[in-house]
Amino acid sequence: MASLLKAPFLLIFYLVALTIPATAQRILESTSLNTCQQNSGFTASLFHVIFSPETNTARVNISAISTIEANVVFDVQISVYGYTFLHQVIDPCEVSLAGFCPMVSGKLGDPFIIPVGSDATRNIPGIAYNFPDLDATVRVFINATSGTNAGTSVACVEAQVSNGKTVDLIGVKWASAVVAGLALASSAIISGLGHSNAASHVAASALALTSYFQAQAMVGLVGIHLPPVVQAWTQDFQWSLGIINVGFMQDIFTWYQRSTGGTPATIVNTLGEVSVEIQKRALPVMERASGLFKRGVAMMPKGLVDHASTLMKRGNVMTSYGSYIVKGIQRVAFRAGIESTNLFLTGIVFFYIVMALTALSVVAFKGFCELAARMKWIKGDMFLDFRNGWRTVLKGILFRITLIGYAPVMILSLWEFTQNDSPAEMVLAVFFILFLNIALGWAAYKVIRIAHRSVALHRNPAYILFSDPQTLNKWGFLYIQFRASAYYFIIPVLGYTLLKAFFIAFAQNAGVVQAIALLLIEAGALIGAAVMRPWMDKKMSSFNIAICAVNFLNAIFLLIFTEVFGQPPLVTGIVGLVLWILNAVCTLVLLLMLIVSTLIVIFHDNPDGRYRFMADDRTSFMKSQNQLATTTELDALAVTARGGEKHGYGSGLDLDDDDSLPSESQQHRPTSFPHSANRSVAPSVAHSSSSASRPVIPRSPVDPAVPFLPSDPYESMKMSSSAISRTGTPSNASVGRSQHNSSPSPWQRGAGYDH
Structure with a gap:
């Protein structure tokens, strides 16, 4: 059995190695520029900035529209995990920022490079380049210093900053999926080899772990703003919900939707032209975005109005300046590279x-x-x-x-x-x-x-x-x-x-x-x-x-x-x-517990013996290789008690057929005792009985009236089997003792009757 199962588990160790990201160049990156006030005079439908401390430069690719015509200053605030550690006012004229001194209305759409001074680079802590899923935000208020709006904020933009490090790793996805899958497959093979007790434990653990993976994935589906690290971590388990991106399948789904009267979304396919904003706040952002959408619809070409209205209906918010806001289930789809309509x-x-x-x-x-x-x-x-x-x-x-x-x-x-x-x-x-x-x-x-x-x-x-x-x-x-x-x-x-x-x-x-x-x-x-x-x-x-x-x-x-x-x-x-x-530690512990317990079962000479018999006496009834190989008489009695053949999953009692089940009057009869005429016995006794030709309904193999039965149900079965095989009837001593004892049946202990 070990040779059949041990090889696949070696794959786990290779998959775990994939969870360690390779060392890459240190960068800080932002992929969207979002407005943070109403009537903002500066908006961007595309914004992509990459800053490298090695070259002290920031490469900017932006498609923005400005309606501001005035001298301005930039009020910059940088926060990490909600803590603002830098607040500075920058005059674009002092740093020679072209196009912003003074600021003029128009469209800005050409990529450019901004040199960054070494002093500013030294102020960035080293952890900012290495901590996964950095929750950092740069917010810039553009304050006018001249004109009719002097002294007020004419625009506000903010950008989420990432360092490229994330806990959303392909290795975590494969490792968790392979462990759960191999455990379920192992339980099936172990059961096929006759170790039902061990197989049921392994299967129950694997199912519980899979349900936990699904619960973590559901956290990522909620329509609530989640910190970046939570979004990334929950994305690791979206495979358990079937959210897996396969390129050619996405093409088929898009074709199917279009051919059946639908309108596919195009957010993922237009990332080179527009920015997508992950919902930052629950209610204020959506209200602001909805207002921007309504005001922007009138400015759009007629062909885009219907498309934008469809997106709004589906929960995708399209802003007036052409970017999108995603949240909840759409957020998960976007992070997986799947169009929300697919x-x-x-x-x-x-x-x-x-x-x-x-x-x-x-x-x-x-x-x-x-x-x-x-x-x-x-x-x-x-x-x-x-x-x-x-x-x-x-x-x-x-x-x-x-x-x-x-x-x-x-x-x-x-x-x-x-x-x-x-x-x-x-x-x-x-x-x-x-x-x-x-x-x-x-x-x-x-x-x-x-x-x-x-x-x-x-x-x-x-x-x-x-x-x-x-x-x-x-x-x-x-x-x-x-x-x-x-x-x-x-x-x-x-x-x-x-x-x-x-x-x-x-x-x-x-x-x-x-x-x-x-x-x-x-x-x-x-x-x-x-x-x-x-x-x-x-x-x-x-x-x-x-x-x-x-x-x-x-x-x-x-x-x-x-x-x-x-x-x-x-x-x-x-x-x-x-x-x-918390969830990473819990996941690791549960995965290790499942791996260790499964491997022990695989390499154990007697897998069923590793687990204690459960209090509900199920192991007395289940087919288990080591339990039914004790004696020939006990094996025959167990086969007869199950009402089936020695091999296979057939049963003399077809539980899917109402006609084969006992009638209501039969259901309320007292459970048959050893001296009953139709009692199920070993095959050698059953064939000699005149009622052998009639179908036999399985009965409990232990007489519930026998007192002083040992706590081990298998000893009870041996006593009953021995008595039947010698005389064909229960011993007189047992019957006599039953008249002076009213102790409950051992089958009732642990089965819910003593609660």
């Missing part, structure tokens, strides 16, 4: 691609196993259960992918209602909302129904949920990560995901409402997780509660970013750094 199709198509590739991989693996068994490359019984029941396994895997893709598909589909990119895409959005909710709702209903039947027949929900291989492999993705008595917890999880999707999709223009709603949702999730602890064991509960706690802290930080508390900008900058550090 984002919905990008997420949906990648959801389809993952499902198709997974289905092809399962079919290919099935074919390889059959070929390897025929060619004697592997033992004939290796992966035999998978080879016999691969269709059921495939259904379960596709349902699991549907569960993983539920959050991104809901967010993008609901958001598409606010965009109306094309009539065909609106139809697709409706289809996917209905398809995913019906599919997962039906699956949840089936699990609850099966669990109720199990309780009615065996007084334990774990019995049918874990003893029937077909049920476990088809529907187990919904409940295997929870303890048996919390089989229903998938419904709160789906509700939690859908509620977050609603507020993220529909509250893009109401940042405060969005932040408060997410805070309440995450608080409810944390309280529910800490109080109910529905997961399979203490380790998984701690793993998931830690994730809920970090998500709750992230929601608090989002509320702070809305500036609803009126805190100084420095506080906002510090909180952004705290969010990045």
Whole structure:
């Protein structure tokens, strides 16, 4: 088994090396010049400046319009993380700045180079060139010193400054995606080798980690101003939502939208001609930009008016001077290099691609196993259960992918209602909302129904949920990560995901409402997780509660970013750094835990033995290689109790067929005891019985009336098996003791009955 799995994990170490950026030339760069006051007399639709301390020059590429005709001075303020460390007044006539002494109206559109003195270069701290995602802003007030507006500010512009260093790294994306993917694949292979207990732990950890990645990606989707480091960090996990830029696919999406009556956006394709402003403040900027848009529409050519109106409707704000403002989901699309009108199709198509590739991989693996068994490359019984029941396994895997893709598909589909990119895409959005909710709702209903039947027949929900291989492999993705008595917890999880999707999709223009709603949702999730602890064991509960706690802290930080508390900008900058550090540490710890636990399982001689048996006794029912190989009698009894064949995922009880399930009157009968006439026994006994020709409904293999049963359920099964194999009936001593003892069944302990 180790030889099958250890090689792919070597790729992780190479991918981690990619997270360390290569040493590059020190630069300071700005890509947009934004207005910071109404009726600004100086605006720029294109602004790109690169300053290099090695050459002491700044290369400027600008397309600007000035309506100012006066002598002016520049009031310059430079701040880092909200702290203003430089405030200086510069007279353009003293520094011989051409075109600004005096300032004249007209258009400025030719690139030029500005020499920067060595004194100014020495005042820039060295950390400014190395700290990733520097949150630095240069704001310039242009104050008139002559004319009718003398002594007042006639324009205000500001530029975000970056040093080219970022935590938005391709290595982080690949490393996180490969670890989660290999863990899920490893759990499937481990399960196929017969180690169901270990496989369920690995799969539950991988699913929890993937949901955490998606939660971090959702932080980047909110319509709230986020510090640069938070924007970059959350961008690392947008792959978990299917937001991945592939060039030829974007061309196909643009063609599809245009051919179905839509109007594609062109922001990304025109970056060489216009600037894009990442939303800096929540409400004031949008109100100002909306005002500029309305005033600017009248100045535009008629051909641009319709295009600008369409952009405004979709949430893309086009200013009067030709630049764009993006926020929330559009901000994520822009940072990913995807046109906002292609984002919905990008997420949906990648959801389809993952499902198709997974289905092809399962079919290919099935074919390889059959070929390897025929060619004697592997033992004939290796992966035999998978080879016999691969269709059921495939259904379960596709349902699991549907569960993983539920959050991104809901967010993008609901958001598409606010965009109306094309009539065909609106139809697709409706289809996917209905398809995913019906599919997962039906699956949840089936699990609850099966669990109720199990309780009615065996007084334990774990019995049918874990003893029937077909049920476990088809529907187990919904409940295997929870303890048996919390089989229903998938419904709160789906509700939690859908509620977050609603507020993220529909509250893009109401940042405060969005932040408060997410805070309440995450608080409810944390309280529910800490109080109910529905997961399979203490380790998984701690793993998931830690994730809920970090998500709750992230929601608090989002509320702070809305500036609803009126805190100084420095506080906002510090909180952004705290969010990045907290999530980076948590992600690293969770990744290492998953990698270490998966590798230990892979290289362990007895993977199931590494984990303690869970209190809900699921391991008594699940097919596990080392548990069912103890004795021939115990193996026969376990096969009969499961009601299936020795290999494969077939079952004598078809839980998808209502006719095969017991009638309502049968459901309320007392659970059969060893002296019942129709009791399931070992095959040697069953064949000698006159009722062997009738279908046998699985019963619990342990007599709930037997007192003084050992705490280990396997000892109980051995006692029952031994008694049956010798006499065909329960021992008289056991029956006698049952009359003087009313202790509860061991199957009831830890299954939710003692709560």
